[in-house]
Amino acid sequence: MLETRLDTARIRAARHVIDPVFLDTPLYRCEALEPGLRCAVSVKLETANPVRSFKxxxxxxxxxxxxxxxxxxxxxxxxxxxxxxxxxxxxxxxxxxxxxxxxxxxxxxxxxxxxxxxxxxxxxxxxxxxxxxxxxxxxxxxxxxxEDSLDIETCEGAATIGLELVNTAPSFDAVLIALGGGAMATGVGHVLKALAPGVEVICVQPLGAPAMTHSWRQRRVVTTDSTDTIADGVAGRRPIPEVLDDLLLVADDAVLVRESSIIAGMRMLLDHAGLVVEPSAALGVAAILEDRDRFAGRHVVTVVCGGNVDMNAYHRWIGAAPVRGS
Structure with a gap:
């Protein structure tokens, strides 16, 4: 593996300074999701902590x-x-x-x-x-x-998710990671390529905020004038060159998904996993929904990365009645 800015020894050391409340987050196979997605799906849940995200x-x-x-x-x-x-x-x-x-x-x-x-x-x-x-x-x-993603600590902190993934059993075939600035994608991707190189690392971004995906595909920084997505957590316009260089070394693919698929993913996570998530956290499920044949018969992990969502907007998106009295 070519060298990224990240260091596996520093990532292991990071676990000793991170409050344990953010570590060893739930990872479990969610069989209720599987009939609709036609593959084995495990959820890595990064919302059950005091700030409701992996950050x-x-x-x-x-x-x-x-x-x-x-x-x-x-x-x-x-x-x-x-x-x-x-x-x-x-x-x-x-x-x-x-x-x-x-x-x-x-x-x-x-x-x-x-x-x-x-x-x-x-x-x-x-x-x-x-x-x-x-x-x-x-x-x-x-x-x-x-600076999120540029500061190596943000990437290596997120990379501890990868350590937890590779230490689990049974093994999985692919991991789906929301792609915004790139801290989680490069961090988790670095660990997987170093310790579990057979796992496919797939980054997922909204069609309405495609700058990093376009940059990965063209192998150069591509900026956009604006973004148009409900997934505000990944809605950047200007990729960071150093982060892109790392992503090019650890990502096997980067895909774009429609807003309708993001909303459908949020609804599936609510209906079948009991999870209220922000749009960025549903990107992995959205990617499976848009290409079921690609994942059929495989064991896929999706990182549910955040649960900070405006509930009135959430209910509008998933088609429920708006929250009253707020």
């Missing part, structure tokens, strides 16, 4: 290092989940955390960032606009800029 695996590594070495302040741009995770990890270590987000981000995510005692600054625009503002704050205040 704290990375922020725990960053916050631990800042607590030991400084500076004791950090800023990040976030679509919501990274901000919650950094706020949680920073609060537990006495760090001053600022999160920059789009004012159009889901209110439930913004409210949780505030509740975790982080300073929240909202910008007009999307995630990439927030990223530009976070860079400016870090430069002006002389504090740590946390």
């Amino acid at each position: 704290a695996r990375g922020t725990e590594v960053i916050a631990s290092r800042l607590a030991d070495e400084g500076p004791r302040a950090a800023v990040c741009a976030s679509a919501g989940n990274l901000g919650q995770a950094l706020a949680w990890s920073g609060r537990g270590r006495g760090l001053d955390v600022t999160v920059v987000a789009s004012r159009f981000a889901p209110a439930v995510k913004l409210d949780r960032i505030r509740a975790l005692d982080a300073r929240l600054e909202l910008v007009d625009g999307d995630f990439d606009t927030a990223r530009e503002r976070a860079v400016a704050i870090a430069r002006h205040d002389g504090i740590r800029l946390v």
Whole structure:
């Protein structure tokens, strides 16, 4: 395997600084999903933790290092989940955390960032606009800029998911990973290629936010002018070159899925697994729905990466009555 920026020894060491509440998350075969998907499906559940996403695996590594070495302040741009995770990890270590987000981000995510005692600054625009503002704050205040996927700690923290996958039994044939900035895809992909090279690593992105997938396919950074997807957690326009270089080494495929398939995946996870998930977490199921023949007869793991979703929007998407009194 050609070398990525990641290091397997550092990934193993990361498990010692990540709060155990984020580790060894449930992994189980969900037979109720299988008749509709025509393959064996195991779910790796990353929503059953205090921030309801996998992101704290990375922020725990960053916050631990800042607590030991400084500076004791950090800023990040976030679509919501990274901000919650950094706020949680920073609060537990006495760090001053600022999160920059789009004012159009889901209110439930913004409210949780505030509740975790982080300073929240909202910008007009999307995630990439927030990223530009976070860079400016870090430069002006002389504090740590946390950049998801570019910062190796975010990738190696997410890679601990891969360690848990390869230590399980029975074995599986493919893993489906939501693709946004690329921290989880490169992290989990690195571990699988190093320790279980026979497993197919398939990244999944919405058709309405295809920049990283187009970049992977063309082997160069491809940007887009806008995004149009309900999967806000993966809706970036400007791939990071260093992350793309890693992804090219560990991903076997990158696929795009329709919004209707994402919604159908969310509904299946609710109806057959009892899971309320955000759209990004249903990308794996969406990929199977769009290409059942590819996965027929195989054992597939899908990483259910987040459960921070506005419930009124969720009920609109899955066709239920809206929540009353909210």
